[in-house]
Amino acid sequence: MTALITLTFGKHAGKPLNDVPPDYVKWLAEPTYRERSTFRVPADVTAAALILRDAIEIQEREAKDVRAQ
Numbered sequence: 001m002t003a004l005i006t007l008t009f010g011k012h013a014g015k016p017l018n019d020v021p022p023d024y025v026k027w028l029a030e031p032t033y034r035e036r037s038t039f040r041v042p043a044d045v046t047a048a049a050l051i052l053r054d055a056i057e058i059q060e061r062e063a064k065d066v067r068a069q
Contacts, residue, residue: 004064005017005045007020007045009039015067022056025049025056028041029050031037
């Protein structure tokens, strides 16, 4: 999968979206905000993370199905 989004913020700044840990992708897809935080994940990053999160979840289910056989 080719990354179209490179993160410009946070501890993974400068990395393509598909090179960050799956848990971080999942957070980007459905970010939670602290009460006093002014930072918001950009909408284009959230949209791309939603797509990548779905792909990750499909891969995880397929791997689980293979192990179960």
